[in-house]
Amino acid sequence: MSELRIYNTLSREKEVFQPLNAPHVGMYVCGPTLYSFAHLGNCRTFMSFDVVFRYLKHLGYKVRYVRNITDVGHLESDGDVGEDKIAKRARLEKLEPMEVVQLYAVDFHKVLDDFNLLPPSIEPSASGHVIEQIEMTKKIIENGLAYEVDGTVWFDVEKFAKTYPYTELSGRKLDELLEGTRDNLEGQSEKRGRLDFALWKKAKPEHIMRWPSPWGEGFPGWHIECSAMSSKYLGEQFDIHGGGMDLIPTHHTNEIAQSVACCKKSPAKIWMHTNMLTVNGQKMSKSLGNSFLPEELFEGRHALLERGYSPMVVRFFMLQAHYRSTLDFSNAALQASEKGFQRLMNAVKLIADLKTSATSSFHFEKIKTEVYDALNDDFNTPVAIAALFEGVRIINSINDAKDTITAADKEQVQKLFSEIVFDVLGLKQETTGHSDKVSGLMNLILDLRKDVRTKKDFAASDKIRDELLKVGIQVKDGKEGVTWTSN
Numbered sequence: 231m232s233e234l235r236i237y238n239t240l241s242r243e244k245e246v247f248q249p250l251n252a253p254h255v256g257m258y259v260c261g262p263t264l265y266s267f268a269h270l271g272n273c274r275t276f277m278s279f280d281v282v283f284r285y286l287k288h289l290g291y292k293v294r295y296v297r298n299i300t301d302v303g304h305l306e307s308d309g310d311v312g313e314d315k316i317a318k319r320a321r322l323e324k325l326e327p328m329e330v331v332q333l334y335a336v337d338f339h340k341v342l343d344d345f346n347l348l349p350p351s352i353e354p355s356a357s358g359h360v361i362e363q364i365e366m367t368k369k370i371i372e373n374g375l376a377y378e379v380d381g382t383v384w385f386d387v388e389k390f391a392k393t394y395p396y397t398e399l400s401g402r403k404l405d406e407l408l409e410g411t412r413d414n415l416e417g418q419s420e421k422r423g424r425l426d427f428a429l430w431k432k433a434k435p436e437h438i439m440r441w442p443s444p445w446g447e448g449f450p451g452w453h454i455e456c457s458a459m460s461s462k463y464l465g466e467q468f469d470i471h472g473g474g475m476d477l478i479p480t481h482h483t484n485e486i487a488q489s490v491a492c493c494k495k496s497p498a499k500i501w502m503h504t505n506m507l508t509v510n511g512q513k514m515s516k517s518l519g520n521s522f523l524p525e526e527l528f529e530g531r532h533a534l535l536e537r538g539y540s541p542m543v544v545r546f547f548m549l550q551a552h553y554r555s556t557l558d559f560s561n562a563a564l565q566a567s568e569k570g571f572q573r574l575m576n577a578v579k580l581i582a583d584l585k586t587s588a589t590s591s592f593h594f595e596k597i598k599t600e601v602y603d604a605l606n607d608d609f610n611t612p613v614a615i616a617a618l619f620e621g622v623r624i625i626n627s628i629n630d631a632k633d634t635i636t637a638a639d640k641e642q643v644q645k646l647f648s649e650i651v652f653d654v655l656g657l658k659q660e661t662t663g664h665s666d667k668v669s670g671l672m673n674l675i676l677d678l679r680k681d682v683r684t685k686k687d688f689a690a691s692d693k694i695r696d697e698l699l700k701v702g703i704q705v706k707d708g709k710e711g712v713t714w715t716s717n
C-alpha cells in the first residue's frame with residue numbers, strides 16, 4: 231500500500247508522513263472564537279480535520295488531537311486593535327463574557343455532533359491558560375525578542391526576522407509586509423516596529439476580562455494562546471498544526487515566531503490548511519452577510535436555500551471536494567450529493583444481502599487500493615469517494631443480476647465499506663427520528679405484546695403499555711393497528 235503523504239504549507243510539498251514519536255501523533259487545530267454561532271464555513275474546516283483525525287486513527291496511530299476554544303484576546307480587527315469580540319457581545323447583550331462563551335460553546339458542540347465529528351482529545355480554552363501565556367511571554371522577553379511599553383508587551387518582528395525566517399509560512403516578503411501596514415493604527419506609537427504584535431495587552435478601565443501579570447492588569451494577545459496551549463499538551467514540537475488558510479499570514483505566522491522566540495524550535499513539522507467554503511465564489515463569512523447556520527441549512531430556512539438538507543448529506547457534499555480546494559455552495563450540488571449519498575447508503579445495506587458461492591467474477595482488491603491510494607494522497611476524499619462508487623456500481627450489478635461472490639470477497643467489501651464510509655469519512659445511516667436500534671426494539675416489544683393479547687393475558691399487555699409510558703413511549707391501539715410515539 232502507498233505511504234501517507236501530506237501537503238505541508240511550510241515546504242509547499244507533499245511529504246511522507248513520519249511522526250516524531252510513532253505510534254503517537256500530536257495534532258493541534260485552531261478552534262473557534264465563541265462570540266457567535268458557527269457558520270457552515272467554520273464547520274467545513276473542522277470537518278476536514280475530523281477526517282484527518284479519523285484516518286490517522288484508522289491507520290493505527292494514537293492521536294492526541296487538541297482543538298482550542300478562543301474565549302479571550304481575539305480582537306475585532308484580528309490584530310491588536312478594536313474591542314475583544316467576546317467582551318463586545320457580552321456588553322451588547324448584557325451578559326457575562328463567560329455566559330456568551332457557554333452559549334456558543336453548547337451550540338458549537340451540538341452542531342459538530344450533528345455532523346458526526348469526533349470530539350478532540352483535549353479542548354483547552356485560552357482563559358484557562360493565562361498563566362502559561364504569561365510564562366511564555368516572559369521567556370520571549372528574556373530572549374530579547376519582546377519588549378514592554380506601558381503595560382503592553384510587543385513581539386519585536388523585525389529583530390526576530392534578522393535571525394529567523396518570519397515569513398516562511400506565508401511566502402511573502404518582509405519588505406512588502408512592512409510597506410503594506412498602515413501607519414495610523416491605534417497603539418502604533420507604542421510599538422517599535424509596524425509589524426510588532428501584542429503578546430500581552432494592558433486592559434483599559436472598562437475592559438472586563440483582565441488578569442494580573444508582571445506588566446500590570448491585562449489580557450493575552452490572540453496568537454500566544456495557541457503557542458502556549460499546543461506546547462503544553464503536545465510538547466515544543468509536534469506533528470501537525472492546522473486551521474483555515476485565512477490564518478496563514480498572521481495568526482499562524484505569529485504562532486511560529488512565538489514558539490521559535492521562546493523555545494528555539496518551530497512548533498509543528500507539518501502545517502495543514504483548509505480552503506474556504508464560498509458562496510457564488512465569495513468566502514462565506516459573517517461579516518459579508520453570505521453565511522448561514524447549519525440549522526438553517528437542515529431546515530431550509532434561508533434565502534439562499536431552496537429547501538433543507540440533512541446533516542449527512544451536507545457532510546457528504548463537503549467531502550466531495552478536496553480540503554485544499556475551495557468549495558462553492560449551491561442547491562444543485564447539494565441535491566446531487568443527496569442522490570449520491572442515498573445511493574452509497576443503499577449499496578452498503580445491499581452488501582449484507584449478497585449471495586455467496588465458491589467462485590466469483592467480481593473482485594474488490596483494485597477498488598480497495600484506489601481508495602487507500604487516494605486517502606494516502608493528502609486525504610483526497612473526492613477521489614476515494616469516486617473509487618467507492620465504482621464499488622457501488624459493482625454491488626448493484628451483482629444484486630440486480632442475482633449473481634454471487636465468494637464469502638471472502640463479501641467479507642472484504644463489507645469491511646472496506648464499513649471502515650471507509652463510517653469510520654474514516656464519518657458518514658452514518660440516517661434514520662427518521664429514531665435510531666435503528668430503538669425501532670428494532672419497539673417492533674420486538676410490540677410483537678411480544680401482540681402475542682400476550684392473543685393469549686388473552688391483558689394484565690401483561692397493559693403492563694408493557696404502562697411501563698413503556700413511564701419511559702416516555704406512548705402506545706396507541708387504533709383501527710390501523712398499534713402505533714407508538716416517543717417524547
Ligand code: AMP
Pocket residue numbers: 260261262263264270271272273274275473474475476477504505506507508513514515
Ligand atoms: P473563527 O471562529 O472565525 O476564528 O474561525 C474558525 C475557523 O473557521 C478558522 O480556522 C477559519 O479559518 C475557518 N473558517 C472561517 N470561514 C471559513 C470558510 N468560509 N470556509 C472554511 N473555513 C472557514
Ligand code: ZN
Pocket residue numbers: 259260261456481
Ligand atoms: Zn490558533
